[in-house]
Amino acid sequence: MVSQITRIEARNYKSLEQVDVALGPFTVLVGPNGSGKTNLLSVLRFVRDAARFGIEDALRTRGGFDRIKRQDGKQGRVTLTLHGNVTSHASTGAPDRYQLSLGTSKGEVTRREEFTYKRMAGQGRRITLSANETAVARIAADGSDQSAQTRRLASSTTTMLGTFAQLNDDEVGRGPSDFLDFLTDIRYLDPAVREARVPSRLQRGSIDDSASNLSAALYELSRVDPDGLEALTRDLRDCLPGLEAIEFRQGGGSAETVVVSLVEAGLTRPIDLADASFGTVRLLALLTALHEPNPPALTVIEEVDHGLHPYALDVLVGRMREASKRTQLLVASHSPTLVNRLEANEIVVCDRDAESGESIIPSRSAAEIAAAVEESGYLPGELWFSGSLGGVPN
Template sequence: MLELEVENFRSLRQVSIPLGPLNVLVGPNGVGKTNLLDVFRFLADIIQTDIEPALEGRGGFESTAFRGGGRTPSNIRIRLKATWTRHSSTRAPDEYEFKITRRRRDGRDTLSRQESFQFKRTKGRGRRITIQGENAQVVDTRKNEDEDPVTRSIGLQRFSSGLSTLPRLSDDAGGGEVATLAEGLASFRVFDVDVSSARFPSRITNSLQDTKLAENASNLALFLFTLKRNDLESWQRLVADAREVLPQLRSIDFEFPSGSAREVIAVLHESGLRVPTELADASYGTIRLLGLLALLYDPNPPALTCIEEIDHGLHPQALELLVERTREASERTQFLIATHSPALADRLRPDEIIVCERDGDGASQIPAISRERLEAIVERSEGLPLGELWFSGVLGGGL
């Protein structure tokens, strides 16, 4: 499983969280839930575009660094622990740390980066890669502690990330291990259904075998069509779930207005209506529900799936089903979910909830209450649901 440490990223002055299979961030707007999810977007952007474009996409270092306190901090730091590579384990996880530092030199600001990778082994040798300036140092430790480690140096561009450049190296230099880590981080998905985009027809790609659901569900119709075509059992379960929440729904079908090779639209057959309803004419909540169910039935999910405001636009009747399906899907992907819905929190277990709040200096407190203290409060609460305890302020992070 994944452990995350963050320092000085937007409202996250100092945050440390071990993540379980299902993790739900609860708290009002503005406490830092979205900023926590954006940490993973930031890392994915670094892999895809490198450090400077990832920073510029967030307004530069000044806008990306912690915004509270009297002045901008000099660095941003992110550290992750997980079992990415083949020989790692929960007892000997892989580790990655990334740090950007800003210094004033010759009357202007300069940025530098430091990175470190540790690939541990339960048995046998390990590997550590450290990057600073234009040099990457690769150190292989031996199986026997009395043997000297093997060290080699590799040149890099001054401000390029090892995540984006080291995967090109040979396996002996750590390229394969860094590539595995980078692929895992790049696959992390921050999902937020854009209903206006999800309504419309999807262009059919050349291959229907590996269709991935877009982070904003803009290709929802194509993904649903592909799921029905390639995984009929999952498709039937998805439709059954949708019918449970939408009693008027009888079935979901597909049409190809511009030809079967060009685009596909989803249509809903509903009780009492003589013509089907195109997704473009469906309700906001219906499209949100279908987008979330599509995500939960994805046959090839990433290692981590983040979901923005999962409850937004949904009837409370849908929440019970979504929590149940998310728990089932968490056997295949970790979830980090943001919500401010007490109704959804009511359906969670103490080990699934992370209470969020902000202090007087603008720093996010995540978690605002330890798991041990939360469980002790729940035990004394005589059966009150978590959402009610949170909403009343007993758990902190109140509205």
């Protein structure tokens, strides 16, 4: 089974006063500007960065605790909780649960963490590891103390998962390290087309969040999975009239670089990405991530439809659904055309309370969306655009 996050809860985080959002293998967030789609996606990026670089660093790069805390004039902790099936013995009945809670005390940021998982196969109960600021205590699922032992965190800035992952002993098993790996691997794709046009240094590895290494990532795909590149090229031909092939050549300069160019009908020489259209480059970045043979377990995509023709979105939805067998996909979109192609349980409608400013996510249950589609005979995107599912400006 592919690892996946099944639920995100957030409290007091930016506009997310209190939300509890169920996720499937492929989930699309829709809703007005400022309704909290990016804020929800960024919960995953925050937890990822905390897992990668430590909590302090994740806070610092965001401008501090006050920037992530909901600015409602009230005291309170920011609490982010992920539920999922990630570790080896997790199941729907016994999911993994990771909670990171941040607050302030005497001007300092304090944190609490909790990780609940099943350590062994079979009947055994889940166990909970917890950490406060400096000490790590082990407690049972029912809250009772299981061991008198407390261990100091390796560093007060790293996540508890990181500390336990290092221990990796018989007592804790592989749970914390598996969950840590899952978090650190999360991809948050938000292609920066200007950067993606630039020839990149030859390097192994996959596309980065801003697609600044698009050329190298595409070249890598052509090397490790020629069939994947062929399939990608077919997708591209379905979207771009006259596109024939993708070519690679070595670039100039001191470092070894790779230049990607597109063979187009009617032209005597291929067009480098530097001269390709905005939508072409962006589509290429998305398809490169979606065709990767070994993608990370979870891929987040910001504004997936940005710059793309409605017909290209048809191709993209098919590709995302197919890719979601290998990487869980959570994306934001503003496109009714894209939403028309979705099942009710793939749509999460986001709204925002006009008075309090808090995000209401989801503002409709999947069952309500399914019933509305069934009753009306309209496609889900049409219904959403008409306003009858919410998720439109008032």
